[in-house]
Amino acid sequence: VFVCKKFLKKDGRKVRKAAKNEIMILKLVSHPNILQLIDTFETRKEYFIVQELATGGDVFDWILDQGNYTERDASNVIRQVLEAVAYLHSLNIVHRNLKLENLMYYTENNHNKVVLRDFYLSRFENGPITEPCGTPEYLAPEVVARHRYGRPVDCWAVGVIMYILLSGNPPFYDETEEENTDLHNRIIFCRIVAGDFEFDSPYWDDISPAAKELVCRLMEVDQMLRITAQDALYHEWIAGNGASEKNLKDGVCAQFEKNFAKAKWRVCIHSCSVNVRLNEVGNNSSRGILEEKPDEDQGLNVLLARNTTQQRYGPLKLFPSSVPAHCHSACPRRDPSTLPHFLSLDYTQMFKVACSTPFLLLICTSL
Structure with missing residues (x-):
């Protein structure tokens, strides 16, 4: 069982940079307590990262x-x-x-x-x-x-x-x-x-x-x-x-x-863009903690992960896109019986399915 994460190139330079950076790091690391990289793909519109699924x-x-x-x-x-x-x-x-x-x-x-x-x-x-x-x-x-x-x-x-x-x-x-x-x-x-x-x-x-x-x-x-x-x-x-x-x-x-x-x-990840400026902490820097640095990227996006009883706040990201869902690798668990078309895919078929599926996908493969 693998997990495939998709980054959309159209979502901006920072997304493309993050995808390349994650791929580079995952290719380098090999440790028993780190999910291992299986393969990566790149198309004209997307980057794909295939990893082990815990x-x-x-x-x-x-x-x-x-x-x-x-x-x-x-x-x-x-x-x-x-x-x-x-x-x-x-x-x-x-x-x-x-x-x-x-x-x-x-x-x-x-x-x-x-x-x-x-x-x-x-x-x-x-x-x-x-x-x-x-x-x-x-x-x-x-x-x-x-x-x-x-x-x-x-x-x-x-x-x-x-x-x-x-x-x-x-x-x-x-x-x-x-x-x-x-x-x-x-x-x-x-x-x-x-x-x-x-x-x-x-x-x-x-x-x-x-x-x-x-x-x-x-x-x-x-x-x-x-x-x-x-x-x-x-x-x-x-x-x-x-x-x-x-x-x-x-x-x-x-x-x-x-x-x-x-x-x-685990239920769906709902993404929304929320401007959170770290330089507002501490009573507008009255304690001298923060320094004002005008920057178009100071607006941080917060991914909101919701479940049926409580809202939890996910990763702060410096991706200014309005819906940065491509960045999060959480996904609702699915009963494999509801996904029969994933159960006997070869590697080529798996890639084709990933290309036509939303940003994140759990894939069961026979390989």
Whole structure:
């Protein structure tokens, strides 16, 4: 089973650049915890990227379905993410969109192997990066503040993922539950820049000191002091006996249900363009955090991923197109019996089907 993602060339220079960049990076990487590239195609109008399909489901879906969930389980997930990130960083690649939703179990029968997906925001760190992008709740302070940044942003995101896995809550949230996207993000951004997160009771009462210490080191506001992915692999919570065996299932799952909603059947991705200006964070830069830089690309697009119970905000993108749906690799799960024309395709047929299908498509092939 493969997944085929389609980029439309007509959607602009940035889309074409992103497609070429993702293809270049995927051709370079080869790691057990990264979904592998199968093939790529280019036509006069499109780019196609064919990858492995992880069939084991989202990590937090698996947690919700378990009878027992401990720090050791979370440690196993974070270890594999850190191994993938350390590998990427060794190649001077920054993922830039690490988040819980991008972590999948490789197969339904083996929930020991976690794989990382979605590399369309990744890039080589050939020098300091200034382009702001990512998912709001996972952005590092230096990205929000429009400072130069690099590989440490991925380590910050791993810290956010770890925080969520241990408590079921995001470290940075909007207590007002503001529905206005701009204001919601502004509140979160201010807290991120200040490093304003806490180990709230009762959610963190049973969490080990080693886990809290690693979260703090990963979510260090100063990127120069932030622990690296390679060093984090040697932390006692990952490599030693620092992870507790106490069952966290009830507390974590209750918060998962509240904050993220169960994604057992992932529904359609609705795309809309929302102008979110990072330079409005912090009371119009009154704290000196941000610098005004007129740029036609400062308007960021937000992909809104909706399910039946709750709206979640997807990746911030610097693609100014009004419907940047080509950039997201999530897709509703489909019963294969409803797609009989995909079940026995050879490679040529598969490509022909992809050319006539919307931006993303799950393909079952006999190869």
